[in-house]
Amino acid sequence: MSQADSDADFVHSLARGLAVIRAFGADTPQLSMSDVAKRTGLSRAVVRRFLHTLVELGYVGVDGRLYSLRPRILELGYAFLSSMPIWDVIQPALRDVSSRLRATCAAGMLDGIEVVHVARAGRTETVAVSFGVGARLPAFHTAMGRVLLSALPPDERAARLSQADLPAYTPFTLTDPARLMAELETVAAQGWALVDRELEPGLIALGVPLRNRSGQVVAALVTSARATRLDADTMRTEHLPALIETCERLTPALHLQG
Known part of the structure; x- marks a missing residue:
């Protein structure tokens, strides 16, 4: 059991959502749902829900089977810099x-x-x-x-x-x-x-x-x-x-x- 598993205050869904975002990078700007599942170790069903949410929020775009980060994702980094x-x-x-x-x-x-x-x-x-x-x-x-x-x-x-x-x-x-x-x-x-x-x-x-x-x-x-x-x-x-x-x-x- 990891420390996160024994921590009642640890929000696993947030950790999984951030893992989905981090799956994208300079060498992987576009990923399919299966690609994200492989890179994160999450199930396709879980990845599908997170990608759908990120698309609805404007942080991820989708073109056919391929997903990619949208410019709005910069808001997350800007929050750090502006603070x-x-x-x-x-x-x-x-x-x-x-x-x-x-x-x-x-x-x-x-x-x-x-x-x-x-x-x-x-x-x-x-x-x-x-x-x-x-x-x-x-x-x-x-x-x-x-x-x-x-x-x-x-x-x-x-x-x-x-x-x-x-x-x-x-x-x-x-x-x-x-x-x-x-x-x-x-x-x-x-x-x-x-x-x-x-x-x-x-x-x-x-x-x-x-x-x-x-x-x-x-x-x-x-x-x-x-x-x-x-x-x-x-x-x-x-x-x-x-x-x-x-x-x-x-x-x-x-x-x-x-």
Whole structure:
């Protein structure tokens, strides 16, 4: 029996409905009822009722046998962003950094073993991975993720590492758990993370923590670019000071958010 099964306050129908929504993604924008049932582990009868409800509410559209998310689904994410006014402060800062460095700049938060991009500005690089708002990426293999993971207590880092898959995305990807834990220690000590071609062959990124006025890490700011355009030394000498300065400028406005 799972903890949810023994929790009288846990709403299973809500959990199943959210699972149906999460079945859709960049690689599966359209799904049949059977597809959703397979991806969620729910019966076709249950999936049919949830899809019908989501269609009636305007969150899902249907074309023949295929279902897809509708723009109204963005209301759910916007409710989160609009409830956190720090993003109103961060977005102009991202645009400023992106303009000065001529690179993509993003902010994100940690969610389990993934990072979620919640704000973004700048040029669109030709890369395979998505960095748009709402994009979810593996925390252990991104600069943003390593910054946020390094802010956790060591035992919490180890617990999350034990839950993570560690595929070799490129020949440069760190996949050894001991090396990853050592890398997080380094990031915690130096206060920034540089990930060079680990997630995608041509991508380099640098991240720093964004702290609120109480010193808590509430997010991470990153810049990223094609490795053919910028190298690690340039990221450290030009991008790192700009990101640190931006975070220091933002901190007074963050009060006790986090």
